[in-house]
Amino acid sequence: MSIFTIDGVRKSFTNGEITEEILKGIDLSLKEGEVTALVGASGSGKSTLLTIAAGLQPATDGQISFDGEKMNAMNQEEIRKIRASKFGFVFQFAHLVPFLTVEEQLMLMLDVAESKLPKRAQRKEVERILNLVGMDHRKNAYPSSLSGGEKQRVAIARALIHQPKVLFADEPTASLDSKRSNDIMSLIRELTKTLGITTLLVTHDEEMLVYADRVIKMSDGLILPN
């Protein structure tokens, strides 16, 4: 089932007198339980498409529907709520808060997502997700004592702690060596399947495409036919 559909999405940026069209009419649907990878040359529009799909910036034209609702018809506050409760994000760097322990990072995220669970149940949930990403033994650690791969595991746990429906991952392995990249992508794939999430991944790394169910190639603001 498609949970996310992108129809005829265009995006232009204007700098002074010059307007440049970066996305030139994108149609894409994402299926539940699948990892969809966006690949393409630098500047082809991958990150722009991901941020528009995630409601982080508006499209110039076109429709985005999530779970049967048109995101274009929503106001900023409605989009913010969907982002906080239904979407999770992982980027190239983990961006963990340096003065919070692993457990505290995740508790903070539950606050942001306005979790209604009592604190004790929240702690249990944190333990469960840390177990899923293999980091439960480091719940009291601060980010400075974690390796790059461990930080990314915590970032994945933080992205999934509020049980989002969609995971947006923009170059999640770009700061890692080959072994850690494979570990992280294998984890993202496994969690996509076991938790029934829909994952949109942007990557430069061809080696990571084995973890995708679908590979979408972009070139100059368009999706190339398969």
Ligand SMILES: Nc1ncnc2c1ncn2[C@@H]1O[C@H](COP(=O)(O)OP(=O)(O)OP(=O)(O)O)[C@@H](O)[C@H]1O
């Ligand atoms: N806010 C903006 N204002 C003007 N131009 C922008 C803006 N955001 C992106 N662009 C331009 O849009 C084009 C596509 O950028 P985007 O980051 O989507 O590409 P990408 O395929 O993700 O590239 P990379 O692989 O290098 O990250 C680039 O030429 C970029 O300079």
